Amino acid sequence: MYYGYGMYYDPTIILVIIGAIISGIASLNVRFTYNKYSKIRSYRGTTSNQVAEHILHAAGIYDVRIERIRGNLTDHYSPNEKVLRLSDAVYGKTSVAAIGVAAHECGHAIQHSEGYAPLKMRAASVPLANIGSWISWPVIIIGLALGSTPVAQIGVFLFTFVVVFQLITLPVEFDASARALRILDQDHILEGEEHRGATKVLKAAALTYVAALFTTILQLLRLVLIVSGGRRRD
Numbered sequence: 432m433y434y435g436y437g438m439y440y441d442p443t444i445i446l447v448i449i450g451a452i453i454s455g456i457a458s459l460n461v462r463f464t465y466n467k468y469s470k471i472r473s474y475r476g477t478t479s480n481q482v483a484e485h486i487l488h489a490a491g492i493y494d495v496r497i498e499r500i501r502g503n504l505t506d507h508y509s510p511n512e513k514v515l516r517l518s519d520a521v522y523g524k525t526s527v528a529a530i531g532v533a534a535h536e537c538g539h540a541i542q543h544s545e546g547y548a549p550l551k552m553r554a555a556s557v558p559l560a561n562i563g564s565w566i567s568w569p570v571i572i573i574g575l576a577l578g579s580t581p582v583a584q585i586g587v588f589l590f591t592f593v594v595v596f597q598l599i600t601l602p603v604e605f606d607a608s609a610r611a612l613r614i615l616d617q618d619h620i621l622e623g624e625e626h627r628g629a630t631k632v633l634k635a636a637a638l639t640y641v642a643a644l645f646t647t648i649l650q651l652l653r654l655v656l657i658v659s660g661g662r663r664r665d
């Protein structure tokens with residue numbers, strides 16, 4: 432279909448737009464929820480760093496360093512370096528939100544020390560996912576340009592690595608939050624309303640991973656439609 436001044440109109444772009452909207456909503460939601468609970472100071476007044484140290488030590492982990500990292504929601508645990516990085520809004524803060532995020536990152540450190548299988552699978556799938564996201568489009572375009580459906584289909588197949596990676600990310604993230612919330616409750620670090628607040632923050636964060644998976648599936652669907660459309664024109 433041609434649209435306007437000879438510009439090719441690709442109706443599958445709607446899938447990309449839907450994905451962008453869903454990801455945008457998830458990202459706004461986590462920022463809104465974090466802001467809300469970053470204003471609620473934990474009753475005990477313990478800092479996120481103290482909580483993180485407590486959780487790591489209770490799990491028998493003494494070789495993980497805690498560092499500060501710039502940015503917003505850039506918190507992560509680096510298994511290779513054994514470093515737990517907390518962002519400006521989390522590091523040393525006493526809010527319910529900061530403690531929840533720090534505990535979640537400790538959840539990843541505990542997964543690593545226990546050899547949690549999905550975490551290993553996720554790490555192993557990173558190179559494949561990178562290859563998939565970088566070369567799937569060029570391969571598809573070359574396939575369509577050559578009029579070769581098999582080549583284009585290889586491109587689509589490569590993109591499925593990205594979907595698989597994001598699928599494996601879900602149990603890793605859900606489990607880290609479940610561990611965090613269990614420890615915060617059991618060790619009476621956050622109680623009652625505080626614990627519910629941390630739960631909301633971590634749920635909002637988990638939803639961004641679900642949104643990312645959904646967005647990637649929509650992109651995969653788009654590639655399938657483009658490649659099968661290309662075949663019909665042959």
Ligand SMILES: [Zn+2]
Pocket residue numbers: 535536539604607
């Ligand atoms: Zn995480």
